[in-house]
Amino acid sequence: MTLSPLADVVTRELRGKVLLVTIDHAPVNALSADVRRGLLAAIEAADADRAVEAVLIVGAGRNFIAGADIREFGKPPVPPSLPDVCNRIEACAKPVIAALHGAALGGGLEVALAAHYRIAVDGAKLGLPEVQLGLLPGAGGTQRTPRLIGAPAALDLILSGRHASAKEALALGLIDRLGDSGDILAEGLAYAHELLAAHAPVRRTRDAAALNDRAASLAAVAKARDETAKKARGLFSPLKIVDAVEAAIEQPFDEGLKFERKLFLQCLDSPQRAGLVHAFFAEREVLKAPETRDGKPRALEAIGVIGGGTMGAGIAVAVLDAGLPVTMIERDEASLARGRAHIDKVYDGLIAKGRLTAEKKAATMARWSGSTSYDALAHVDLVIEAVFEDLDVKKAVFAELDRVCKPGAVLATNTSYLDIEAIAASISRPADVIGLHFFSPANIMKLLEVVVPKQVSADVVATAFELAKKLRKTPVRAGVCDGFIGNRLLAVYRAAADALMEDGASPYQIDAAVRAFGLPMGPFQVVDLAGGDIGWAARKRRAATRDPNARYVQIADRLCERGWFGQKTGRGFYLYPEGSRGGMPDPEVEAIIDAERKRAGVTPRSFTDEQIMRRYMAAMINEGANVVHEGIALRPLDVDVTLLYGYGFPRYRGGPMKYADSVGLATILADIREFAKEDPLFWRPSPLLVELVERGADFASLNTTA
Numbered sequence: 091m092t093l094s095p096l097a098d099v100v101t102r103e104l105r106g107k108v109l110l111v112t113i114d115h116a117p118v119n120a121l122s123a124d125v126r127r128g129l130l131a132a133i134e135a136a137d138a139d140r141a142v143e144a145v146l147i148v149g150a151g152r153n154f155i156a157g158a159d160i161r162e163f164g165k166p167p168v169p170p171s172l173p174d175v176c177n178r179i180e181a182c183a184k185p186v187i188a189a190l191h192g193a194a195l196g197g198g199l200e201v202a203l204a205a206h207y208r209i210a211v212d213g214a215k216l217g218l219p220e221v222q223l224g225l226l227p228g229a230g231g232t233q234r235t236p237r238l239i240g241a242p243a244a245l246d247l248i249l250s251g252r253h254a255s256a257k258e259a260l261a262l263g264l265i266d267r268l269g270d271s272g273d274i275l276a277e278g279l280a281y282a283h284e285l286l287a288a289h290a291p292v293r294r295t296r297d298a299a300a301l302n303d304r305a306a307s308l309a310a311v312a313k314a315r316d317e318t319a320k321k322a323r324g325l326f327s328p329l330k331i332v333d334a335v336e337a338a339i340e341q342p343f344d345e346g347l348k349f350e351r352k353l354f355l356q357c358l359d360s361p362q363r364a365g366l367v368h369a370f371f372a373e374r375e376v377l378k379a380p381e382t383r384d385g386k387p388r389a390l391e392a393i394g395v396i397g398g399g400t401m402g403a404g405i406a407v408a409v410l411d412a413g414l415p416v417t418m419i420e421r422d423e424a425s426l427a428r429g430r431a432h433i434d435k436v437y438d439g440l441i442a443k444g445r446l447t448a449e450k451k452a453a454t455m456a457r458w459s460g461s462t463s464y465d466a467l468a469h470v471d472l473v474i475e476a477v478f479e480d481l482d483v484k485k486a487v488f489a490e491l492d493r494v495c496k497p498g499a500v501l502a503t504n505t506s507y508l509d510i511e512a513i514a515a516s517i518s519r520p521a522d523v524i525g526l527h528f529f530s531p532a533n534i535m536k537l538l539e540v541v542v543p544k545q546v547s548a549d550v551v552a553t554a555f556e557l558a559k560k561l562r563k564t565p566v567r568a569g570v571c572d573g574f575i576g577n578r579l580l581a582v583y584r585a586a587a588d589a590l591m592e593d594g595a596s597p598y599q600i601d602a603a604v605r606a607f608g609l610p611m612g613p614f615q616v617v618d619l620a621g622g623d624i625g626w627a628a629r630k631r632r633a634a635t636r637d638p639n640a641r642y643v644q645i646a647d648r649l650c651e652r653g654w655f656g657q658k659t660g661r662g663f664y665l666y667p668e669g670s671r672g673g674m675p676d677p678e679v680e681a682i683i684d685a686e687r688k689r690a691g692v693t694p695r696s697f698t699d700e701q702i703m704r705r706y707m708a709a710m711i712n713e714g715a716n717v718v719h720e721g722i723a724l725r726p727l728d729v730d731v732t733l734l735y736g737y738g739f740p741r742y743r744g745g746p747m748k749y750a751d752s753v754g755l756a757t758i759l760a761d762i763r764e765f766a767k768e769d770p771l772f773w774r775p776s777p778l779l780v781e782l783v784e785r786g787a788d789f790a791s792l793n794t795t796a
């Protein structure tokens with residue numbers, strides 16, 4: 091065996107007449123500089139060595155190649171570039187075969203496309219997911235893919251970023267052969283020897299003919315451009331992808347490659363790429379809470395859910411969908427029937443849309459059982475309580491759980507703000523108590539705040555993270571405080587929005603500015619969707635402890651006093667005429683706001699959308715800094731993931747803390763100090779923000795592994 095002198099992440103070994111080139115760069119064989127150098131050297135060596143008649147490229151471990159090394163983005167480029175490596179592979183005078191298993195994604199698939207023949211085995215995932223990172227395939231993917239499989243299929247693959255199975259890849263013409271054993275090396279070698287025996291020629295994808303029907307290809311581009319313009323919602327790279335594929339049709343291969351490179355570099359430079367790459371790593375980092383290292387997950391075979399309201403039923407559906415059995419507890423038969431009906435409604439909706447069959451529903455519901463007696467929970471491993479938000483009610487539930495649950499059962503509360511420490515302290519096994527804060531609708535929303543009281547055992551936290559994995563949720567570790575991470579930020583940026591409204595901006599302008607920033611809905615639309623009564627109840631609850639000197643905008647209360655709770659009552663901040671889903675501005679609401687301004691002695695002034703967003707984001711970021719400062723969130727990235735997965739924050743901005751870094755913390759702090767001139771109590775700079783600015787540091791510097 092000859093080891094490459096340059097890097098042992100790529101090894102070379104002559105197997106008969108075939109040079110076996112193995113990429114062995116854990117964890118996922120990403121194409122970092124060493125790998126690129128090793129690949130280039132291997133091809134040079136193959137061309138120079140008369141004993142070599144063909145080259146076989148394989149990946150060691152679970153994947154072929156997961157793509158470019160994402161950690162290199164934004165750093166100075168190190169040669170050789172991936173496009174050069176791919177071109178060199180394609181130019182090899184001897185047949186190059188790529189054998190694909192596991193991930194063959196992004197640059198990994200581009201390496202395979204530069205090879206002359208491709209074989210894959212079951213379980214392989216082929217795709218060009220660059221769009222999800224704000225990029226486009228930048229190593230020939232936009233030029234070779236359409237030449238190989240045609241413009242419509244290439245556009246679909248590149249614009250969606252989805253993974254195709256080996257079987258689909260064969261049908262598309264992306265690979266030549268589907269190996270039927272799981273042994274990728276044996277399959278690859280057998281294929282290489284077969285090609286040699288058949289004197290198979292070097293066959294370059296750049297010369298492939300799938301774009302020969304020029305008119306049809308251009309029509310596909312026009313259609314994709316149209317659809318992308320409608321769907322892209324502020325994203326930069328999708329339209330560049332369409333342009334690059336168009337160049338594959340219009341220009342000679344080498345010109346097309348140059349054009350692709352130019353567009354790739356533009357995407358690489360964009361803040362959206364930085365935001366999306368941050369989100370990619372952040373959503374993996376949140377999984378590494380300290381307790382997941384120290385604790386060992388307990389069994390998770392049977393789950394109990396207390397309460398069959400919207401939340402309880404949503405949680406039950408999430409658990410059932412993960413293949414686990416659920417025992418639901420309600421206080422009487424009628425409530426239990428309502429709980430079951432809530433679950434039926436979710437599944438029947440899917441059946442109506444053709445996304446579920448009646449048989450599948452029946453099989454899923456066979457895992458559901460209900461009872462009005464807590465004794466039915468004696469066997470469960472984990473219980474999630476989702477009853478009325480009242481500390482005494484919850485404590486009564488936990489007393490029952492303490493009585494009936496087996497030793498070691500995890501006892502979780504879905505409270506969104508109550509003191510979990512107090513709940514834990516009220517029973518005999520506080521180390522088993524944890525918060526699992528789901529977001530509504532619980533079977534759809536990806537965020538799960540794992541709220542960790544002081545006395546809880548590490549095993550219980552590890553079990554919560556394991557549950558999140560089974561439910562395909564994104565868990566974020568949070569400490570105990572009013573609102574945890576997400577709702578605590580929400581309360582503050584919502585207060586900033588209320589102040590803006592009383593100071594002169596209309597709720598409709600504020601919502602529009604927030605949407606233009608990239609969120610799907612503005613804060614007042616969210617209130618109307620969730621139900622104004624919920625926030626009203628919380629405000630009344632807090633009234634006694636509210637600082638009498640703090641500004642309190644009463645506009646929402648005036649609407650609630652009229653019974654205008656939003657969509658469910660047909661009006662809130664917006665009007666919802668019969669049958670309409672989107673709201674309409676309501677002149678009566680504007681009149682109420684005017685009256686409130688007068689009552690509060692405020693002379694209304696106008697705000698630009700930019701001024702609105704500066705305040706809105708400064709409030710969010712400042713409170714984000716506070717929750718990190720207090721240890722409620724482990725790191726700024728935990729705040730980012732919470733907002734991305736639970737509150738619709740645009741992924742391409744990476745989250746509020748990443749956004750703050752991109753604006754510059756000194757600018758954010760200067761804004762806060764400016765706003766503080768009007769309301770110093772509300773705009774108190776977070777000590778963490780001040781400290782970071784003084785040190786010239788950013789939030790990213792705190793994003794080390796937990």
Ligand code: 3H9
Pocket residue numbers: 117118120153156157158159160161172173193195196197198200219220223225226227228229231371374375
């Ligand atoms: C591209 O290719 C651009 C080119 O077109 C042009 C260039 C000129 N780089 O997800 P996991 C890490 S853009 C660096 O937990 P799984 C990951 O952070 C790229 N690191 O495993 C994690 O690290 P840690 C296009 C990477 O089995 C560890 O590997 N490619 C990369 O659930 C395990 O990851 C993509 O977008 C990378 N490319 O899933 C594919 N990928 O342990 C991105 C992963 O420290 N990757 N890591 O937390 C994936 O989709 C999944 O990771 C994959 C494995 C499906 C491969």
